[in-house]
Amino acid sequence: MSKQVVFYPGALEERDGKLVQMGHKCKDCGKTSYPAVELCPFCSSENVERVPLSTTGTVFSYSITRVPVGPFKPPIIGGYIDLPEGTRVFGQIHAKAEEMKTGMKVKVRTGVIWTEKDGTEVIGYHYVPCETGSGGA
Amino acid sequence: MRDVYVLGIGQTIFGKHDSLTVNDLGAAAALAAVKDAGISPKELKVAYCGTMFSPPTPVQSILFHLGADRIPMYTVENACASGSSAVHLLFQEVALGVRDVGIALGVESLSAFNRKFGKGLLAIEGDLQGKLALTMPSFFAKLCNRLMEKRGATIEDICYPSVKNHKAGMTNPYSQYKTEVTVESIMASPMIADPITVLQCCPQSDGAAAVIICSEEYYKQHNKKAHRPPVRIAGSVISVSGAEDVSYDPLAMQVVIKGAKDACEMAGVDPQKDIDVVELHDAFSGEELAAYEMLGLCEPGEGVAFARSRAVELGGRCPVNPSGGLLSMGHPLGASGVRVVNDIARQLWGEAGVNQVEGARVGLAQMLGGVLTGIESPVVAGIQILMI
Ligand SMILES: [Zn+2]
Numbered sequence: 001m002s003k004q005v006v007f008y009p010g011a012l013e014e015r016d017g018k019l020v021q022m023g024h025k026c027k028d029c030g031k032t033s034y035p036a037v038e039l040c041p042f043c044s045s046e047n048v049e050r051v052p053l054s055t056t057g058t059v060f061s062y063s064i065t066r067v068p069v070g071p072f073k074p075p076i077i078g079g080y081i082d083l084p085e086g087t088r089v090f091g092q093i094h095a096k097a098e099e100m101k102t103g104m105k106v107k108v109r110t111g112v113i114w115t116e117k118d119g120t121e122v123i124g125y126h127y128v129p130c131e132t133g134s135g136g137a
Numbered sequence: 138m139r140d141v142y143v144l145g146i147g148q149t150i151f152g153k154h155d156s157l158t159v160n161d162l163g164a165a166a167a168l169a170a171v172k173d174a175g176i177s178p179k180e181l182k183v184a185y186c187g188t189m190f191s192p193p194t195p196v197q198s199i200l201f202h203l204g205a206d207r208i209p210m211y212t213v214e215n216a217c218a219s220g221s222s223a224v225h226l227l228f229q230e231v232a233l234g235v236r237d238v239g240i241a242l243g244v245e246s247l248s249a250f251n252r253k254f255g256k257g258l259l260a261i262e263g264d265l266q267g268k269l270a271l272t273m274p275s276f277f278a279k280l281c282n283r284l285m286e287k288r289g290a291t292i293e294d295i296c297y298p299s300v301k302n303h304k305a306g307m308t309n310p311y312s313q314y315k316t317e318v319t320v321e322s323i324m325a326s327p328m329i330a331d332p333i334t335v336l337q338c339c340p341q342s343d344g345a346a347a348v349i350i351c352s353e354e355y356y357k358q359h360n361k362k363a364h365r366p367p368v369r370i371a372g373s374v375i376s377v378s379g380a381e382d383v384s385y386d387p388l389a390m391q392v393v394i395k396g397a398k399d400a401c402e403m404a405g406v407d408p409q410k411d412i413d414v415v416e417l418h419d420a421f422s423g424e425e426l427a428a429y430e431m432l433g434l435c436e437p438g439e440g441v442a443f444a445r446s447r448a449v450e451l452g453g454r455c456p457v458n459p460s461g462g463l464l465s466m467g468h469p470l471g472a473s474g475v476r477v478v479n480d481i482a483r484q485l486w487g488e489a490g491v492n493q494v495e496g497a498r499v500g501l502a503q504m505l506g507g508v509l510t511g512i513e514s515p516v517v518a519g520i521q522i523l524m525i
Contacts, residue, residue, distance in 0.1 A: 007268050007269075008265045008268055011265060031380075031382060033380060035265050041379070041380035042379075042380045042382075060383070061279040061282055061283050061387075062279060062282070063275045063276075063278030063279045063281075063282060063330045063331060064278070064330060064331045065270065065272065065274070065275045065278070065329065065330040066327075066328045066329060066330065066331070067327075067329055067330075069270040069272055069275075070268070070270060072270045076270050076275070078269065078270055078271055078275050078279075079279075080279070082383040083383075086382045086383050087382060087383070088381065088382060088383050088385065090265070090266040090269060090271055091269060092269055092270060102282070102286060113269075124268075124269065
């Protein structure tokens with residue numbers, strides 16, 4: 001089996017055999033932040049707990065990039081996803097350009113997002129539309 | 138706080154200077170500034186330099202070319218607001234009475250950067266969103282989409298600042314581009330991130346700018362250009378954002394709104410009435426369209442209507458980027474924050490040539506830097522208000 005790394009340290013964690021996005025929920029101000037950092041970035045509280053993020057959200061805004069960026073080939077749909085806990089997360093959206101709409105419901109998928117030249121698989125997340133289900137790879 | 142004056146300005150032509158180092162570029166701008174100020178480089182008491190990608194200690198190496206040495210020197214990095222930060226820190230030292238005169242420089246060589254790291258869209262190393270392919274054009278494409286959804290902007294509105302600024306840049310001797318563009322030619326250029334095409338983006342540039350700033354007393358003793366009305370830096374603010382949640386609206390970035398409001402209060406001006414000319418960070422055409430209302434030049438939500446009224450063109454209520462802006466002038470990242478201050482000084486002195494805003498008495502210079510997402514990587518706005 002090839003070596004696997006998470007694309008951003010601490011962004012994902014394995015729970016019950018599944019990879020989930022992990023943020024910090026602040027027990028003082030109530031806000032959930034992602035990715036998790038040392039203290040609550042809103043109120044500087046140390047009183048934070050690691051929590052899985054909601055797996056569905058709505059598209060706040062998106063754009064479609066028509067040129068390659070790093071390991072990604074165009075078209076690249078990137079968007080801000082608003083989660084029910086009040087957190088805004090950036091992610092790629094695997095969908096057809098014509099089905100994209102601000103406010104549409106999406107759900108998260110985790111898995112390999114690119115493979116390094118040495119075969120290392122990089123693990124991350126992306127979103128897919130709720131309606132069509134599976135979305136792209 | 139003491140009054141702070143602009144004694145002299147200098148810059149290189151912005152564009153491709155492949156054979157010049159940042160030291161060569163910086164020295165050319167610094168030399169032009171001390172000559173414009175009419176003082177010896179030995180007079181300088183402190184130096185600041187804004188840059189993003191230069192080798193270590195560029196300011197010492199640059200000023201060595203002029204024999205300016207053995208004074209405190211600092212290089213500051215604040216993304217596209219690096220130059221604004223150099224100006225701000227020098228402003229503070231003079232205002233607080235620490236020094237009487239100093240130089241703020243900004244310099245960048247994207248040619249040198251590209252030789253080292255290869256060409257392509259700049260993504261931020263180690264940034265979660267950058268790793269997922271968020272780039273500056275893709276961020277501003279979201280802003281454009283939101284301008285169309287929430288403000289009723291059309292493609293013509295989105296392209297308007299680029300058309301306006303490219304036209305202005307044609308007659309600026311320092312600008313990188315000398316080509317007029319139309320909405321048609323803009324939309325026919327390669328698409329980067331819908332609806333942003335190449336001709337809605339500022340170019341990659343090499344260049345430097347420098348400004349000599351001094352106290353009132355020093356100004357009275359050393360100013361040799363009696364024909365110039367004394368130009369004062371009346372307000373200077375560096376504004377930084379923080380963590381944001383789903384309430385964040387990129388059309389109402391508090392970092393810009395509050396930064397501009399604070400700078401206007403400091404200078405005692407009403408942006409809708411008093412500001413006669415603005416030079417701002419138009420890295421993307423749509424960014425300028427979104428900025429009018431955030432800077433307070435018009436009411437919130439009225440930015441598109443303000444643009445359609447042609448208030449931001451030469452002859453209008455408050456011309457924006459009569460230099461040609463980043464879109465046509467070019468954008469040597471660290472230099473632009475100093476360059477916008479220089480261009481406002483030039484306007485207030487009445488030395489802007491065919492791009493002169495008649496009777497300009499108050500001007501605002503703005504830069505915005507950072508990843509702009511407001512989620513993981515906060516952004517910084519630098520704002521200076523100059524007046525006569
Ligand atoms: Zn908190």
